[in-house]
Amino acid sequence: MSAIDQLLRSRELLVCVGPGGVGKTTVAAALGVRAAQLGRRTLVLTIDPARRLVTTLGLDELGDAYRRVPLGDLGGEAPLYAAMLDPGASFDALVGRVATDEEHRSRILSNRVYRLMSRAFGNAHAYVAMERLYDATASDDFDLVILDTPPTRNALDILDAPGRLLAFLDERVIGWLLRQPPEGLRARLLARGGAAARGLLSLLAGDTLVDDLAAFLELFVSLRPGFQERALAVQGRLRAPETAFALVTSPLADNLADAAYLRDGLAGRGVVLRALIVNRAYVPLGDHPWSAGADARPLGDALALLEPSGEGERAGFSALLDHIRALRQRIADGNQRAHAAALAFADGAPRGCLKVQAPNLDHEPQDRRALAGLAALIADPRAELRR
Numbered sequence: 001m002s003a004i005d006q007l008l009r010s011r012e013l014l015v016c017v018g019p020g021g022v023g024k025t026t027v028a029a030a031l032g033v034r035a036a037q038l039g040r041r042t043l044v045l046t047i048d049p050a051r052r053l054v055t056t057l058g059l060d061e062l063g064d065a066y067r068r069v070p071l072g073d074l075g076g077e078a079p080l081y082a083a084m085l086d087p088g089a090s091f092d093a094l095v096g097r098v099a100t101d102e103e104h105r106s107r108i109l110s111n112r113v114y115r116l117m118s119r120a121f122g123n124a125h126a127y128v129a130m131e132r133l134y135d136a137t138a139s140d141d142f143d144l145v146i147l148d149t150p151p152t153r154n155a156l157d158i159l160d161a162p163g164r165l166l167a168f169l170d171e172r173v174i175g176w177l178l179r180q181p182p183e184g185l186r187a188r189l190l191a192r193g194g195a196a197a198r199g200l201l202s203l204l205a206g207d208t209l210v211d212d213l214a215a216f217l218e219l220f221v222s223l224r225p226g227f228q229e230r231a232l233a234v235q236g237r238l239r240a241p242e243t244a245f246a247l248v249t250s251p252l253a254d255n256l257a258d259a260a261y262l263r264d265g266l267a268g269r270g271v272v273l274r275a276l277i278v279n280r281a282y283v284p285l286g287d288h289p290w291s292a293g294a295d296a297r298p299l300g301d302a303l304a305l306l307e308p309s310g311e312g313e314r315a316g317f318s319a320l321l322d323h324i325r326a327l328r329q330r331i332a333d334g335n336q337r338a339h340a341a342a343l344a345f346a347d348g349a350p351r352g353c354l355k356v357q358a359p360n361l362d363h364e365p366q367d368r369r370a371l372a373g374l375a376a377l378i379a380d381p382r383a384e385l386r387r
């Protein structure tokens, strides 16, 4: 069994990180199909709202709720599920879980400051991803959860969010706020903000925003114990031995630079990288099983096939073939450089990290069969990246 298959069989959480546009979502979905084929009840959790994934998985829609992916003859006994993080809806669900009673919950949900915060892009996404992760990995319904992280360099936010949240909740100001009666808090905010700030706030949103802000802080503070507990649990889970981080990249220089930043960022956060997947990789012609079908024959006999009539035509064809040869050489050189760059990057991966490559396919994977095909290539022992 290949090392990738072993990883899919043995882990409970696989987090795919990587630079933008390298194929993280595609690889996460492909590995999800593979894991289900290996008999593991798998969930692919994506943050990428790209419509393409929905159709590739054969679903008509994908949202916050877990959806079963029909695998047909590709699958076995184990089901594959997918869900797409909708930060707003996920945040609401989170409040529902940690708020103590119905009234408490509806007060938060209808609060304007809360709505603004939970729907805004940015850190809110990382918190929600982290919380959803907690939920999914705690569930008995899945043997393996594959998390596809957002298309930014800040996939590290996923790791930082729990700590940042804990730090925020620990700040003395929150403790101070916690001890204030709601009316006192409102009065303090008004006093501290001063006339100018208050004037600006009223101009922007009206006087009641200050009330909403005070109410939000008070409610948020009262959620502290639940958040804190879960943030700590997620922090532990992300570094647990049942969890593996896979770094997906392409062999292009810009992507490798971003990938190096992520690799070092993970190491600095005490996370061990378990797999490096160089996606959309190129290999020299004729040098690898992927290029078995490619025609690597020299163009030498092409001239005879063209059957030129007369010297003029012969010279013309000959010049054309020279152009084609040069073009082919340029492509081969480019592939060689990309391959060398991928190898050099792989040298910097930590010890024990799996290093594999996946070919740049002629056709973008557009259905479950193509995803299964890509996964089979990744899991092929010959995909291992080595000198």
Ligand SMILES: Nc1ncnc2c1ncn2[C@@H]1O[C@H](COP(=O)(O)OP(=O)(O)OP(=O)(O)O)[C@@H](O)[C@H]1O
Pocket: 018, 019, 020, 021, 022, 023, 024, 025, 026, 027, 048, 050, 150, 151, 152, 279, 280, 281, 358, 359, 360, 361, 362, 363, 364, 365, 374
């Ligand atoms: N091995 C491959 N061969 C050919 N095309 C691929 C391959 N892997 C991914 N693609 C294509 O590359 C594009 C980007 O893939 P994908 O959306 O999975 O990247 P991503 O890293 O998730 O991007 P983002 O950072 O925007 O979330 C898609 O059009 C996808 O079909």
Ligand SMILES: [Mg+2]
Pocket: 024, 025, 026, 048, 148, 150, 151
């Ligand atoms: Mg993506």
